[in-house]
Amino acid sequence: MSNQESDIFDLIIRGGTVIDGTRRPRFDADVGIRHGRIAEIGDLRAHTAAKIIDATGRIVAPGFIDSHTHDDAAILFDPQMICKISQGVTTVITGNCGISLAPLSPDSPHPMPLSLLTGDEHAPHATFSRFADYLDAVRGSPSSVNVAAMVGHTTLRVMTMDSLDREANSDEIQAMQGLLSEALEAGAIGVSTGTYYPPASAAPMEEVISVCRPLTGTGAVYVTHMRNEADGCIDSLNETFEIGRALDVPVVISHHKLQREVNFGKSTLTLPLIRAAMRCQCVALDCYPYDASSTMLHTDETKLQGRVRIATSEAHPELAGRDLGEIAEEWGVSRVEASRRLQPASAIYFSMDENDVRRILAFEETMIGSDGLSLGEKPHPRLWGTFPRVLGHYSRDVGLFPLETAVWKMSGLTARNFGLTGRGTLETGNHADVVIFDAATIKDRATYDTPAVAADGVEAVIVNGELTWWRGEHCGARAGEVLVRSRLNQA
Structure with missing residues (x-):
């Protein structure tokens, strides 16, 4: 892969606040995804991608x-x-x-x-x-x-x-x-x-x-x-x-x-x-x-x-x-x-x-x-x-x-x-399962009388690098995989 190609991501989540799933304090960073994996976390303003999601004001977390x-x-x-x-x-x-x-x-x-x-x-x-x-x-x-x-x-x-x-x-x-x-x-x-x-x-x-x-x-x-x-x-x-x-x-x-x-x-x-x-x-x-x-x-x-x-x-x-x-x-x-x-x-x-x-x-x-x-x-x-x-x-x-x-x-x-x-966890090399949500508005709406109602505040969901949920709508992707335990086989 050339240096120019390595600068191009399939998807960049830009401007969000990362909570990485380890309990470490949150931090502001971009997340770059390539070939279904998290390729880089940091300042990616100089990089380009086939798709960019603006996550300003949102939490970017592991799926x-x-x-x-x-x-x-x-x-x-x-x-x-x-x-x-x-x-x-x-x-x-x-x-x-x-x-x-x-x-x-x-x-x-x-x-x-x-x-x-x-x-x-x-x-x-x-x-x-x-x-x-x-x-x-x-x-x-x-x-x-x-x-x-x-x-x-x-x-x-x-x-x-x-x-x-x-x-x-x-x-x-x-x-x-x-x-x-x-x-x-x-x-x-x-x-x-x-x-x-x-x-x-x-x-x-x-x-x-x-x-x-x-x-x-x-x-x-x-x-x-x-x-x-x-x-x-x-x-x-x-x-x-x-x-x-x-x-x-x-x-x-x-x-x-x-x-x-x-x-x-x-x-x-x-x-x-x-x-x-x-x-x-x-x-x-x-x-x-x-x-x-x-x-x-x-x-x-x-x-x-x-x-x-x-x-x-x-x-x-x-x-x-x-x-x-x-x-x-x-x-x-x-x-x-x-x-x-x-x-x-x-x-x-x-x-x-x-x-x-x-x-x-x-x-x-x-x-x-x-x-x-x-x-x-x-x-x-x-x-x-x-x-x-x-x-x-x-x-x-x-x-x-x-x-x-x-x-x-x-x-x-x-x-x-x-x-x-x-x-x-959101770490370089991990599979790109990611959720982007609004911490101020996220809320369950399902009740015992009306139980089949989607929540508020979940903006985007990415599974193995594929955008699957976007602002209240399913995107059609079915990128789920069968996972196995690490000591049995490779994940």
Whole structure:
């Protein structure tokens, strides 16, 4: 390349204030992008580019990494991924809570919550018998965001067991180990569990450890929706730490929370416990910035306490957005019976304390994950609003932490914990995943009544050097890549 050619960039972001995803103080600089990589950061006024974006008065930051998603199918059937790209998200971590689209045979059962990914009987999504086939499909039809995929323990159980209400036997464990090894070889970044849910709740800790043995020595992660996030949260944390020690692998605690009023305030106990574990082993955690969760509609009375709002119902789609208590009263039945009649269904549970949410968000090592579900017209607003809500409401308005810390929690910290080399920070040579936003106006607009609304203040989003979102419109680019963990393959 000649000197003259080396002065020409594909894109220059000029005049912005850089927050680089490392927690270092912000600084004014131009960012030059060439061949999908960040080529130079500094004073580039003497350089030219095929395209120049004026970012004066704006923050230039690494594209956000959504640490906890259920976008496994969405990236294939909705590849523009506007719900994520409009927030500044450039990478999604899929396969959480023990459920993944692969490895899953077409004739396998799809019990809740797995069916939240696979679709209903009228509109089923594709499933993939081999994890390699799933990743090939993602590569063959790229979405607007990068994808780092995990394999789900529940999915492995579905593939190998004739009954899920018991512990796996030695042959079934061996079969699951084989499927997990194949997934890791194909590019899975780890395994997730969802022992909170019925299809995996019968799996004791010993089964989980045995199934996950192939993780050891690979650098892959163990990610968990713990067995209990309410009365038994302390015991579940200790079980999680023990699994990580037994396997000698990094552990990620998914969407840390304390559910039900009797447990409000217990984050003052759980966070010191997590901090103590971090001193002895590799432990990470994420959360979402809301005091309501969302998942399958339970039929267990203990899980229906408090306000429950129906998000989707295949049997009664017209009741999406209504409270379960109101529906039960109209039908003259118990909440449990109403839940049964609404199945299959998903719901929003108003079961957390705002003080706990803030305490967990502010915990130094907490990553940000949306845990959104791309289902129906009334999803939890976190699907569209998580990242702007952290930046606008919790960082700017509430003052929970500086903007540099907020950006780190959704970029550099997440890339580090999941081993995503060359992502998460604005550094020369890194992949050019970039978001440009207005720190003064960024704001989530998604609400529980109108959840599918893009945020304010996100001006531009660049994925692997391609301008993908610009001033409220998708640009048509689908430059997302499949990402693999650095110790498994090259990113």
